[in-house]
Amino acid sequence: MELSEELFYQQSETVLKVIQQSTSINDRWRLAFENIESLLEAAKFTLIEKRDFCLQMNTLYQQEFDNNKNLWIHLNNKFKEKKDWFEKPLDNPEESKKKLNALQYSIFNTLRSHTDQDEFKSARTSLLSSYIHMFINRLFMSDQRLHELAVYHFMVGYYKMQIGKQKKRITYEPDKLYKSHLREELITIL
Template sequence: MEETTQRSFIIGDHWLYFKIYTGHKTSDIILAEVIKPMATALRNAGVISKWFFIRYADPKHHIRLRFYLPDPGKIGVVIQQLHPQLKAYIAEDLIWKVQTDTYDRELERYGANTIELAETLFFYDSEMITTFLAHLRVLRDEELRWLFALKATDHLLDCFQHNLEQKLELMKNLAFSFGQEFGMSKPLKVQLDKKYRNARKKVESFLQSAPEQETELSFIHTCLQQYCRASESVVGKILELHQQGDLAMDLNQFLNSLIHMLLNRLFKSKNRMNEMVCYNFLERYYKSTLARAKKS
């Protein structure tokens, strides 16, 4: 399978790859107000079938944007759509560089036989996150970003049919490895303890809330449900490969990568630190929920 799975895509291949160099705050505006509507129009016109983005620094912060063209000959249509919109931001010095590059698939990380499935999940993820960012720009409530991070991560695990024990095990491992990365010292642990104590009621309420309870936030439930419905067949194929022993890595390892990319798309800065806090909070939440369930 490795031999027949294309690893690299240069300009003119099916995957078209742009790097858009911009600031942290501006990246949210570009994603929600330029890229999402443009990608929707291109999909509706049949020019692209999927797309996705990630945030990256090399060390300059930028958006890595990838479009899949069933017909690579339509590359000019994408450029014609993208050019005038980005040029307006360049004129305002909000974007300082746009370039194309070679897209090298991470076959070792996602598996040669599942990379296309992973890319489809990246597409659904990018659609969900950009829809959320558009709402966030209207609501202007930054607290919602990290609460949504927790709920979206939990929902992803639901889509992959993880029960509470499995969720706890996965988060425990992620929290531990990120804790090591940040050198989980006593002061940091005390800081996280305090942070979670202060946020616990809000976290529990948000993760347990039904959509009708928060009409202003019902769009969050809609975003998550749309993701789960859209990804159902792809998730089914991945779970089938896992059950057959044909997944190139452990399922949790695959999920770790999906969660990491979800949070990468959501947070505009301090991504690793925000990830660590999310994993820490979810571990605590699952642990206490499981303890209560066992008592009752």
């Protein structure tokens, strides 16, 4: 509980710094993305688990907004427009990131050491959704649930891209290695 309170405080400090530096909605979305990514890393999620968690949360929020097709199209277009900035880190003081990361890892390591595997997975998901929800509520002044939907939507798209890139590397690399090996054999024979 103390660690959660400390995390809440550190997240609030980070939000204040970003709000003081910029009023851009894009900067807030990027901070939300970085914070969620950091939490999922601390919880030791794989890339597929990250996608699945964000997809689950996105689905819940989509239902809340009645699976609005126009909203879905708008979010898809926004993601296409903004997907490049997921690769660029926000100008966020490194010291703040280190404190947040240390706290997050500490929380999930403590949870892991005090629960069995099944309990841990359930508690981890519950904690993550709560921490993210509280963070989004402080980060955006209005329409927090809509912003939370947007952030999860963007993250699902981002993780799908990352998974696609991984699959592409795995698919093409063995072929390249094989062709490279054949080339070397031909050179030796000639």
